[in-house]
Amino acid sequence: xxxxxxxxxxxxxxxxxxxxxxxxxxxxxxxxxxxxxxxxxxxxxxxxxxxxxxxxxxxxxxxxxxxxxxxxxxxxxxxxxxxxxxxxxxxxxxxxxxxxxxxxxxxxxxxxxxxxxxxxxxxxxxxxxxxxxxxxxxxxxxxxxxxxxxxxxxxxxxxxxxxxxxxxxxxxxxxxxxxxxxxxxxxxxxxxxxxxxxxxxxxxxxxxxxxxxxxxxxxxxxxxxxxxxxxxxxxxxxxxxxxxx
Amino acid sequence: xxxxxxxxxxxxxxxxxxxxxxxxxxxxxxxxxxxxxxxxxxxxxxxxxxxxxxxxxxxxxxxxxxxxxxxxxxxxxxxxxxxxxxxxxxxxxxxxxxxxxxxxxxxxxxxxxxxxxxxxxxxxxxxxxxxxxxxxxxxxxxxxxxxxxxxxxxxxxxxxxxxxxxxxxx
Numbered sequence: 001x002x003x004x005x006x007x008x009x010x011x012x013x014x015x016x017x018x019x020x021x022x023x024x025x026x027x028x029x030x031x032x033x034x035x036x037x038x039x040x041x042x043x044x045x046x047x048x049x050x051x052x053x054x055x056x057x058x059x060x061x062x063x064x065x066x067x068x069x070x071x072x073x074x075x076x077x078x079x080x081x082x083x084x085x086x087x088x089x090x091x092x093x094x095x096x097x098x099x100x101x102x103x104x105x106x107x108x109x110x111x112x113x114x115x116x117x118x119x120x121x122x123x124x125x126x127x128x129x130x131x132x133x134x135x136x137x138x139x140x141x142x143x144x145x146x147x148x149x150x151x152x153x154x155x156x157x158x159x160x161x162x163x164x165x166x167x168x169x170x171x172x173x174x175x176x177x178x179x180x181x182x183x184x185x186x187x188x189x190x191x192x193x194x195x196x197x198x199x200x201x202x203x204x205x206x207x208x209x210x211x212x213x214x215x216x217x218x219x220x221x222x223x224x225x226x227x228x229x230x231x232x233x234x235x236x237x238x239x240x241x242x243x244x245x
Numbered sequence: 246x247x248x249x250x251x252x253x254x255x256x257x258x259x260x261x262x263x264x265x266x267x268x269x270x271x272x273x274x275x276x277x278x279x280x281x282x283x284x285x286x287x288x289x290x291x292x293x294x295x296x297x298x299x300x301x302x303x304x305x306x307x308x309x310x311x312x313x314x315x316x317x318x319x320x321x322x323x324x325x326x327x328x329x330x331x332x333x334x335x336x337x338x339x340x341x342x343x344x345x346x347x348x349x350x351x352x353x354x355x356x357x358x359x360x361x362x363x364x365x366x367x368x369x370x371x372x373x374x375x376x377x378x379x380x381x382x383x384x385x386x387x388x389x390x391x392x393x394x395x396x397x398x399x400x401x402x403x404x405x406x407x408x409x410x411x412x413x414x415x
Contacts, residue, residue: 053332053401056332056338057336057337058337064271064323067275067319067320069279071316107282120308120346128311128315131315170282170285
């Protein structure tokens, strides 16, 4: 193995003249690249950067078109399975007698049934399941089609919400909690019956909202949504969030 | 027949204020807009201006690379799987990518001219047959010139274009 590696390196160095630069080029570390010389020009120039490089000899195009962020969607499930859940979130403006706030951008994200978020893993996939963005209508309402979130160590069941004005300036970063009493959706989903839908954690080791770092001070239950439905029929989450816009 | 080596290339495409092509400008503007939105998660007191400052003070903000990446997904799809800028010695785009990774190199919430991002394109596996001068002779596994001959490409290694992985055939 070591021999073959040496052989490879030897061949490689004979074949390529600018090896040190190349090895630097694909490092993903932010700092090392921010200091590299001429990175902007060389990279963005692309095909035209080298003095003796061939120029493109193909027909131009296809021409790029404007494309919205792939966050913008109502159905945020992607490949995630679980018990269906519809989220209806209404945004109201405390600076306008709590009337509906139209045109606000609402980002939501939550974990899957096993308690995992979409993120850069060891692979290079660019999945962003269970993350979405909608703009409120004239009634201040946005809808999302998703699955009932699972839970993970140290946290109660929750949905993250980030509300922006139309210009993208943050109005509120908050989380939505769920009722957890007997007969609640959280208890049903994490019961034996919920296992048929893939929710296998049960309630053992679950952190209730009253002990949760984020929700424990929410004694007035301002952050708690109404959640109604059934395992087979799915659930509907309804919640209102007041912002100062 | 000479045994080849299976390699994957990485092309690191840098996009910044100096980028001129329309596709690059779209990526530049969309990713900056999304960066400004997402950065507020980690900068609620508006104490920081640059991503370097945010990352220094809020380690969890490392997630920003991922969180901003959906802003360019549509533009990646418009490439239809072809690595941009990388040409063979005939001047044609030939390299296909399977994976990519977006990252923010620099940015400033108050000054778009400091925004700089990178898209790392990881090519499909190709067979490296020979090195001729500064060029690598490579072939895509399923491309044939005719029944007996395989189609080949000559490609020159350049800054920001490198070999990412290697598997020697036994």
